[in-house]
Amino acid sequence: MTPADRFISIRNVSKSFGAFRAIDEISMDIRQGEFFSLLGASGCGKTTLLRMLAGFESPTTGEIFIDDQPMSDVPPHHRPVNMVFQSYAIFPHLNVRDNIAYGLRKQKLTPARRAEMVEDMLDLIKLPGYGNRKANELSGGQRQRIALARALILRPKVLLLDEPLGALDKQLREQMQLELRALQRQVGITFVFVTHDQEEALTLSDRIAVMSGGRVLQVDTPAALYEAPRTREVASFIGTMNFFRGIVRRNGSGMAAIEAEGLGTIPMPTARLTKPEGAPVQIGLRPEKFSLSPVRPDIGLAVEGRLRTAAYMGERSQYYLSLPGKAEPVAVSAPNTHRQRDAQDVPEGQVLWLSWAPEAIVILDTD
């Protein structure tokens, strides 16, 4: 690993609050200049980890390095990181200009230089001319940008963002996601972004750490997390996943096969399957990896299912089908590419054929 690969290095870090173990032996590295997200449900420890990077909490055991410097003895106001708070924490007694310039006090700048830097920042966050506004005259999206500018003006090595888009409405949030992504590319600063919104994490990040119960389940690129989640927990946290229990029927001489509930026997190359014959496996298949048709398709693997419910969702429809030998219904997502205004819904109880490619099967670690 090059030093840039472990720009932030978290080594065996644990954090306990009394008897509660908020962070449980986490080790991972964050690369220089990447947009890295900590993704997890509330209480998974992602905010605690972020606060430890900022210095507001200190690890009970373990060490955090930023740019090769151990951080345990560095107080928060001396760390090369800045934070965008969930509530934005805009100082209510200061105007926008003074909020943005707040952290410049220690740098001995001429007033002209300082004003110039603030104006540059206001341009960067697309709020030129807002310098004299008071904090209470700003909308949520504007406050969020001010908080961003206030941190970025100090050119930190790492910018920490604690669910900064959580308080915004959906449309504004999507717009800010794009802007945030562009901004990060522009300034080239390493972003560590905390969110519980998997879609947001997928859209924004170079890499994501999925967290649960104080542990990191998987660190990967968005595509790898979605297409090849390692465990059932990761698979169900990111997107929707159909799970099937199965048994390895054959494994050797280059070919393997899994017999899965409801799906029958699925052949696959040995390289994908490490388990021996007779071992139980858990496999997953995303709803959009299925194809639905009224008749048996000519090629590929297919089973018959009975439609339980269908939901029209605009650009796609979600169908739930019951398969023989499987208790829970299987979710199938189909794009409405050719659907027209007067199209009839498929009636419930209709028998449909489900087909899929064996490569779409995800083999999950069983605990």
Next chain:
Amino acid sequence: MAETSLPKRRTADGPPRASGSAFLRLLRRSESARAYLMMSPTLLIMTLGIVVPFGILLVISLWTRAGFGFDTTLTLANYARSWNEPIYGTLMLRSFWISGVATAVTVLLCYPMAYYVAFHVHRNKMMWIILMTLPFWTSYLLRVFAWKVILGYEGVINSGLMSAGLIEAPLSFLLYSPTAVIITLAHAWAAFAILPLYVSLEKIDRSLLEAATDLGDGPVARFFRVTLPLSMPGVIAASFLIFIPTTGDYITPALLGGPDGAMIGNLIQLQFGAVNNWPMGATLSIVLMLWIAALALVFLVVTRKVQERIT
């Protein structure tokens, strides 16, 4: 009012109840009418208890004393006297000085206490606040007397220091001096400082303090740039709550002040009592009020300016 032109609603069992229903309709429609109704008991008491007496005071201040009675010709003679005779100005200035110092001392001493409870106590905050106000459950007079016992010529401090061999003779500046008045006032009014200070500190969003730290402020810089400015409403409220009543206080200076510690309140009390010059007493009361109003205004402007400077 538009209501009067509306057709009157008839009830089945009688003639229209014009006045009652119009009043109720007014209440239903007008937010401010409801507000005034809610305030009306207070407004009544305020009118009877403050506006009317103040009017009387104003009128009396324009009279003059004539023998044992009053000459009711309206004149500004008393105001001229209060301006020209140095005794009034001196006492007025001393009152402002003493209660100004007492206010400053009280706020400075109470700020750390309120700060501690607001930021470092996490459980039973209310109990701490109640404990801090516990001394104020006894009467003001008793507390003043208690200080007399402590500061007195043969009081706790003097006899303690003497028996420890630290001083030969009792310290005379302790009692019957402005110092005694300041100490007693600072203690007696502490609760009035702690409560507003606590409320304003408690209200501060903790993430603002973390943001200041994150942006590079050490604890001291953070205090002066964020905590203090944001708690200024509490500081101002506490200062007013102490400065205004203590300026006119006469119990403490009468009991502990001695000749050098007398304040304007004592003089006003004398005018209404022994001297029997009500017009002069009324004049001094009004002049005091005007001065306090002016000082409060200056104080507000100065704190605002200072606040702009430190941030």
